[in-house]
Amino acid sequence: MSGWLRWLPGVQIARQYQAAWLAHDLMAGLVLTTMLVPVGIAYAVASGVPGINGLYATIVPLLVYALFGPSRILVLGPDSSLAAVILAVVLPLSAGDPARAVAVASLMAIVSGLVCILIGIARMGFVTELLSKPIRYGYMNGIALTVLISQLPKLLGFSVESAGPLRNVVRIVRAIVEGRANWVAFFVGIGTLAMILLLKRWKRIPGLLIAVVAATIVVGWFGLAESAGIKVLGPLPQGLPSFALPWIGVADLGQVLIGGCAVAMVAFADTSVLSRTYAAKTRAVVDPNQEMIGLGAANLAAGLFQGFAISSSSSRTPVAEAAGAKTQLAGVVGALAVALLLLLAPNLLEYLPSSALAAVVIAAAIGLFEFDDLRRILRIQPWEFWLSMACFVGVAVLGVIPGIGIAIAIAIMEFLWDGWRPHYAVMGRVDGIRGYHDIKRYPAARRIPGLVLFRWDAPLFFANAELFHQRLLEAVAHSPTQVRRIIVAAEPVTSIDVTSADMLAELERSLRESGIELRFAEIKDPVKEKMERFSLLERFGTPYPTIGAAVDAYLEEYKVDWKP
Structure with a gap:
């Protein structure tokens, strides 16, 4: 590929497209849609923005990444690893205003996109390699715990004002003691979670879709939203995302810039690892700098079309692969199917319970935890294990943004120590x-x-x-x-x-x-x-x-x- 076309890997793939791939990509795209809708909505709610914006952040990035992304089957969209980072900035700055929450989240996506694009153009895609595996485990375990704790109130049918992971636990316990829990909502949510985890072992069965549809039918059929006070998603706005340039004022810009940079780091760390993994499986070569440009372009587009920051997905990508996806056309099909849903059947998910959405996010958070390899690291290199624990505690105690700052500081110290006090x-x-x-x-x-x-x-x-x-x-x-x-x-x-x-x-x-x-x-x-x-x-x-x-x-x- 030469000239400007080297920035558009999707064009090159389209030129080499084989007719035999079409049926596989169409089927994989339709199967993928069954996950894109509930996951997009759930991660939007977990990120502190309305559920519809999760679908906006699904449609546009998939289309943009198909053009700029170098990976053939990587699926981008809202992700659980970013939810806590976005929520940590959105919650205090939005003050409960959904429109302002969308503006904050969209601006973070734009910042993240610009950072990724600039680093990709500067050919600095290696930056995420500075974070060692134990440090990545530490902050991802911390993020997983933060996400899990943030969803417990929704699972129990009430809300609490966020004040950090550990203080949130205290407030959740206090709310339960005060009798604020909605136990009907809890049983719907915990049933959804159990079904997701139970069906997870069969990769070809869309367990998440089955669980969410079952919860929606139960709540709608028995009228639990009215009789038991279960919170539901409600009707979605009809129509597609429109271009909007978000702005929140200079006073809060500093926090958005820091949050956007943190999102960029987490998103590319996840995406680069997943991209390399599937490149090895498909025996393809993926340029890490172009991967960052593709991720950045997708985030920039998400921010300009009422979405929020996105990343690769370690749950949706395997679904696409298992369904036989050959190229990014599978993601394009999925995006178009979600768009048709918004145009033709926006009320289809009206009775989707919030506790079921919380169960979707909790199931994803459980999958983020890493214990087995940490036990191996403790056995062979104890000091790196304790570095991982320091990052974990930093995220769990101080919150995601300070915790990731600690992770970066520890990574730099670890890097310098070997050179500062060498053998x-x-x-x-x-x-x-x-x-x-x-x-x-x-x-x-x-x-x-x-x-x-x-x-x-x-x-x-x-x-x-x-x-x-x-x-x-x-x-x-x-x-x-x-x-x-x-x-x-x-x-x-x-x-x-x-x-x-x-x-x-x-x-x-x-x-x-x-x-x-x-x-x-x-x-x-x-x-x-x-x-x-x-x-x-x-x-x-x-x-x-x-x-x-x-x-x-x-x-x-x-x-x-x-x-x-």
Whole structure:
């Protein structure tokens, strides 16, 4: 693909479309519709906006992603992992006004879309790789718990003012004790949840649709909305989403910007993982930067057409795959089917109970929890497990937005720590093993008289330059013989900056004044080029190609009687 068409993978797929795929995509799209409607409405309510906007956020993004998205079968739309993030911003800023809630949520989607597009154009799709698996588990477990807690009042037929996950639990318990729970609504909701979870094991059976339809029929047939006071969805507005530019005022813009960036991070983290997974299954290559552009375009369109932020779906995508989807045409069919529903039968879901919608979201939240792999991480790397727990507690105690901020901060600290305090070694020769090895791990290793072999297992940069200086001088001080030369085994060193270069120049000068040479071996060419620019090689001389060559040169120059 060349020119501007490289930004439109959907056009390329359309050009290669095979007639044999059409029946599969049509069937997959119709099957997908059975999930798109109840899930879209449920996640809209969970995000603090009217249910109809969940369908708007389903129709438009699917059509846009079909054009800009690189993945053949990925399904985008409202998602449970984003619901808590959106709700955390929408709830305090909307003050119960549905129109303002839609404006806030739509503006967040626009911010998220622009962030994703800019990062994709800048070819920075790798950014989500900075979040390690334990950290992702931590914040996703925290989000799952937050979503679950936020839906408990709806499941029980009452509402509480949100004040954070843990305080919400206290308020829920208090409301139950005060007798505010609607137990008929609860049994409808818990029955819906049980049916969803029970039928989940059979992937080809639309369990979610069956459960939601059953709950709607029961409430409508027995008149439970009137007789038992069960809250229902009510008739949906007839018609399709229209273009609207949301605005909420400058005062609240800061929170929307932060929330939009948080949504962008969570959405792309989920989407990139799911996209890579299905690309591997279909043996396709997916450009992560184009994936971010596709996701960004879908979010931008959602925000401009009365929707809210969306992501990939780990529940709807497998449905599309199992139904035989071959291309994004399946998503287009699903979007058009939802649009027809709004035009021709907007009252079809009038008696859909709120507690059943809560059950749909709770079922999705349960699927977000990760325990098995965390147990494995605890067994093999305990400190990463506790990092995950710190992220989890941050989200669960402080809320989603601060919790994700903590997750990002911990990820950066984890990234920097390995470079800030890296492994290093003084090396010697171990009988029976080729090469030179860490004398701490091999205490019997033989050291070369007058020579210190020092290995540094990290880039040299401003944060660890002083530590390198200290550890090298400690190696000299603890040498069993008077040191004549130091060889730095620099093969693990992948970069060097100005701060560390100046440190090396000063270190070389002070060592030379003490009668000690500082030399390097196994320097990578890019690092060597940087050292030339920093005028360091003229101080250290030509680097040795290998540690063995450096040792042989030392033994020859100083006539040291030592056998490797």
